[in-house]
Amino acid sequence: MPRLALQLLHRRLERSHLLNELAADARILFRKRLRFHPEGEKLGADPFTVELLVGAVSIGRLSLTPPPRKLEQPAYLRWLKLVGQDLAEHLSSPHGHAREVLPARIAEAANIIRERHQEPLSLAAVASGVGISRERLSRLFHETLGITFSAYLNHARLETARKLLRQTKKPVTEIAFISGFQSLSQFHRRFKSAESKSPSAYREGA
8 A cells, every 4th residue: 555545544543533432442341541553663562462454454553451361362352353343444434434343332331340340240230221131231242242241240350359469458258259259269260260370379479
């Protein structure tokens, strides 16, 4: 692609509100920063990126920082690819129309989970809170992220647990229940599955 055409695409992307909206979506879903890196820009140590293609031409890469943990990467990668497709559609369309990457109901559900994940929280309760059926909400999680509602809820709870383990001296048992887990055994099982170490070992390493 001629350099001028590439510059025009970059300028169009910068002027578009869409990238800002998608960055807001990333903060809602993952509490991470979405960035666009133009072709030729050095990425440093950030390895978690996807290529942004318009047609067959690469105009840069999209990244999420900080990079996700290994077990979480499939969901993040799926979403990043959807973002890339959406931006490419926007840039290649003469009218600039693009589909919605993050459905409004998922954004609402994500906010509810972030605010209430420390409580006993069910798919039915969150679905009722956003005004759709539990089946529809479950399907939206799969379509948007490729993960289940339970996996996303577990992600939010583990995020809180990691923060408390790093920043406080609260007992592990207390942290488990503060984070929203229903039992200590459930907390240990899920934490070890995500981190490959116990909560106590994680705290020592941190």
